[in-house]
Amino acid sequence: MPVTEMDADLRLIEALRRRRGADRAAAFSSRYLPLLDDELRRAVGGLGAELGGVEGAVSRAVGVGGSGGRRWRPLLTFAAARACGGDPAEAMGVAAAVEVTHTASLVLDDLPCMDDDETRRGLPATHRLVGPAGAILVAIGLLGRAGELLAASPREGAELCAEWGRCFGLRGMAGGQAADLAGWRTGATRRLLREKTTALSSFAVTAGARAAGADAGSREALAAFGRALGWAYQLADDAQDEEQDAAAGRRCPSRAPRRHAARLLRLAEERLARTSGLVPEGAELLSAFARSIVPLPAAEHAA
């Protein structure tokens, strides 16, 4: 068989494998997202009940009942638990903590003194509902609840809390946001800037691994995967913004960031595939989620 035909067959096999992964990821999401919604409702229900509009603002920020975005971070947590041989349901509280932490960061990012966004997911931002002070306290309240959820994990509660504290602090998400606001794009600040996204995407997967009792080797491979995914997401997201600018005639977009994002993802998947002891179904789910999360045209993904 000529090389070109073999290449075409291999590409077809790969495409079919990816389609199967995407189908399984969709089924997995359909199964666990409703359970997550129940857990989130329990986790934040009644928070701020004494405080007028605060309780409603908390539920809306978290998106209880369906307006909560794609929830890809907790899906990574479930998939990581599966990849480490665990039952994703065991990671329910931990996955909720990941989503609640993400929500806290969005509430803060939208503040007038930060990114000054009036809407989030098509609805008024939290500070539009309860004022900036109220929004700050909602975010703090959400972090507090996330800590409670992580500490209550049947496995590794203390380790989860330690990693989470680092994840959202000044060497993680808060530091990344500060670097972003400062507008510095060089040296150490550039590395810190990445943490805005990578800290939580990495924590999302290692948290699932910890909830499933994974060994250190699996955890490290998954952490690297989570970091690569977060970084690829940010690169591709920025590229999308740049493309929109280019469409508006402002400048010519470079394809380099997207190529870099695609390469990061591919290397991370290859490392996952090489990590012994991971359940193939879970690793396949992680790959499928990664591909649906990172906004790359199919051509770049296949590259």
Place this chain on the structure above:
Amino acid sequence: MPVTEMDADLRLIEALRRRRGADRAAAFSSRYLPLLDDELRRAVGGLGAELGGVEGAVSRAVGVGGSGGRRWRPLLTFAAARACGGDPAEAMGVAAAVEVTHTASLVLDDLPCMDDDETRRGLPATHRLVGPAGAILVAIGLLGRAGELLAASPREGAELCAEWGRCFGLRGMAGGQAADLAGWRTGATRRLLREKTTALSSFAVTAGARAAGADAGSREALAAFGRALGWAYQLADDAQDEEQDAAAGRRCPSRAPRRHAARLLRLAEERLARTSGLVPEGAELLSAFARSIVPLPAAEHAA
């Protein structure tokens, strides 16, 4: 001996006992506060180093090197550890976490959208140094570091993190601050308002108890003591403000809140004295700190 003379003798004995308690508390503070300062320096040193003025703002907010207020909350943590038969040094990280959490709350309270204070302890408030967004991220960073410190406790890391999450969240400090900002003083909101102070004063003592491996009975007695102390502090502090208003001719202050504060403290001390298994020296330290913390005239304390 006539009753009045016996009364006078009892009062003298009580006064001497209190003097001894105060002396021991002073010696205890002199011993552990420098160690706490070292721990705080290690805990927050380098945080925000990539971010221009942020690192300095963090150190100043925490008061590393001596401008950090009386540090009565971590002193309570040390004393509680002692009361539960532990070595206060074992509670070092936990005590630092208590102080760092307190600092985070001050940084947020001073924000223009909250209490709008330009100075703290005679120095510019954090938001005056790094802007409101920077101050919010400093506070988040401090909370993250506090979580790491608690999770690293050699004993009960997960339990400490769970209690701490509840302490600073919407059922604790953040909820109390929200109630205060809303200006509601009735029903459930009034109870929540107390949490602004009592949540952390209670956590400070139970954290020390957990670090020392105390049983649930001791922990509960200490938690009640911490709550009473926090509430008495708030009552007496408000009474002081009211007295200043009265001195300015605005209204006639009531003595009721101070009497109530003194009564709360006395009952809490009596409960401590009745709790079996506590080390008397530690309980004496807690009483002495309580009396130095709550701003009551000596006459009310003795009442």
